[in-house]
Every structure is written in C-alpha cells, then in structure tokens.
Amino acid sequence: MSRSILISGASIAGPTLASWLSRAGWAVTVVERFDHVREQGQNIDVRGVGRQVIRRMGLEDAVRAAHTGETGTDFVDEHGRAIAAFAGGTDDTSGGTAELEILRGQFAKILHAHSKDAEYVFGDQITALHDDGAGVDVEFRQGSPRRFDAVVLAEGLRSRSRALVMPDARIDELGLYNAFLAISRTGDDTDRWRVLPCGRGRLLSLRPDNLGTIQASLSFTSDVRGLDRLGHDDVAAVLRATFADVGWAAPRVLAELDNGSLYFEDIGQAKLAEWSRGRVALLGDAAYCASPVSGMGTTLALAGAYVLAGELAGHDDPRDAFARYEQVLRPLVTKAQQLPPGAPQIAHPRSRLQLAAFRTAVRVGSSPLLGRVSGLAGRFMTPPAEAITLPEYPIPAPA
C-alpha cells in the first residue's frame, strides 16, 4: 500500500516535494490556505543546487522560457541616472540578477502544473495535528479529519500550523519591511534592475518582467514590528507617508498602490534548532527562511524539497528520513543565512554620510578590477548556492 503524506502550502517548496513524492509512489495531498495558486511576488532566483533540482525535474527549459528579461543591476541616483552597473549572471550561481530568474507566481504555477498527480485542496488549512507515533490525525477548518503517515508544513516564514508542533519557534526579525507591486511600464523603463537607496533607511527599485509591466519594490528599515498585519489601506498609507519626499520613480509607484497587486511583508529569518517533531516536518521558508536579502530562499526551498523527498522515499520511518534531511541540508542553510556584514541595514543607508559611503562601495564593487580585488562584487552578488553536493536518489526522473 502506498504511503500517504499531507503537505501544507502550494507555493515553491510544497509542489516541488509533491512532484517528487508522487513520482516515488506516495499518495500526496497538498492543502493551500488561499483558493488558488498565488500570483504575487517578484523576481526570484534559481541558483546552484536549486537549478540542479529544476534540471532533474526536467523544468529548466520551462523556467528559462519564463525569464523576466532582466539583464543586470544598476544603482541609480535620485534622477534615475546609473552610478554603478553590475552584469547579470552567466552561470548557475552568480550575479545579482541570476541567469535563471523568474516571477514567483509564474514559477509556482509551473510547479503546480508539474505536480498534478497530487491531490490539491485549495481554500482550507490545518487546525489540529495529533501524532500518535504511527501516523498523524489532521483536522481542517473546512474538510473532514484525515490520517496521514507524515505531514510537511511548507507554509512560508509566518507559518501558523508550525505553532501546533513547535510553539517555541521564534523568528529572527531583520527590522525591514518590503512592499512589492506591479506597475505600468513606461517608455523610460529599461531591462535593468534599477535600485535607488533613498536615505533614511529606504530603498526603491524597479525591475522588468515578461508581462509588459514593471515590478516595483519599496523597502524600509523600522524598529516597529507588526505593520504587515495591517489592512491594505493602512499599509498603503504607511508607504505613502514613508516615501512622500522621494524623487525619481516614487510618485508613480505610490500612485499605483491600490491596483490590486501589492504584497507587503516583514522580513525575517527562521533559525530553528530542529526541523521536525515526530512525523511532522517543516520545509522551505517555514523551516529555514534566509530572507529575500539572501537571494537564496527559492534555492533552499527547491533543494530542501528534493532532499526531503529522496530521504522519505528511502526510509520506512519518516522520522529517520527527517533526521537525514536535516543532516544533508543544514550546511547549505547555515551558509545561506549568513548575510553580508551589516545587511540589510547597510543597503538601506540612513544618514547622508552612510548614503555617500554606500554609493562609493557600489561604485568600487562595480569596477571590474576593484570589485574583484576588494571582494565586494562577489560578497554581494554571488550567494553560496553550491555549498553542498546534492545526493542522487533512486526516484525516477520525470518523462
């Protein structure tokens, strides 16, 4: 009889695990809180071992075909003039703009389509988990209770079900808010990621996409927590007040805050002492979020899903598989969570002096010679996405 698993969360990590485990013969159910695959989010990078997972799934061409079109990164001044330019990546891992870069929503849809052998339940969520050692009885907000051999929570950094098994789990807050939205593209826009450090802890950036729109982001440092729990109108009011005196593209971004695409998050990292309790495991951002600042969130989710699937397929007891998954993946996670010194505050300068120092640093980093000698370009632009060797697992590759 096939073994059964419930995966909670249908973004990146959940569907990747679902795809591999279905292929390994498991009966897979995925539950997602929203009533659809969420489309929000901006450019995410698929690097190093994450890219290897995509390759092993036979999805590299599909992801490449959905490339955002971004060619590299420019830091700009308050008039939008480039003061430092970085080339995009040309291999599996390097570059502020990764060679394999895709809108998060499009990637989630590709992974969902690729894992259709799993049963998907949208618009529901777990309310209780009872692990009796031989299986897990799960209660849902809408659906009837069900029993599974194992449960995996892939619900992102702010996972709620995590508290059912690890009430002691704490998030390391980075003191940074990030707002993402799509805005209309104009004739002045380019295919570069254009970044304006605005001073007073604020950053504005514009990125091209493959939809004919521009992906804007507004980020700011703050000691105040909880703004992400405000409603849309209050979040928009905070952003309007925070970026009111910023020039360049700020007025046109603020003018589109109500266009329905806004996604606002409080950036943090999950640094948990363990990633499973009994027959329930955590996966992706729910277990080891490294934050968008790391450029590694998606790569960790993909590598984690692949390793977890391989270990589950190879062990009779999921608890043994969970222990091995953690052992294989920890070194990669530990490296990914080590952000550049002073990040994210250093990229969000507050005073004029800090702003000037930051501009000098990106100018130096963008110089072919000085960037290499100083190590600045590599430190900021190349995450440690190849820090482990992915094991080979005997799960049949997709047709």
Ligand SMILES: Cc1cc2nc3c(=O)[nH]c(=O)nc-3n(C[C@H](O)[C@H](O)[C@H](O)COP(=O)(O)OP(=O)(O)OC[C@H]3O[C@@H](n4cnc5c(N)ncnc54)[C@H](O)[C@@H]3O)c2cc1C
């Ligand atoms: C809407 C959205 C936009 C994002 N935008 C960006 C971006 O622009 N840049 C970036 O670097 N990263 C972004 N991320 C984060 C990025 O997707 C992750 O860092 C990374 O890909 C790891 O993915 P994950 O699958 O572990 O978690 P996530 O991508 O966070 O996905 C978690 C999934 O679980 C679902 N979920 C949450 N709670 C429950 C629950 N109780 N029951 C059932 N389902 C639940 C969520 O709706 C979501 O679909 C975004 C995430 C989301 C959800």
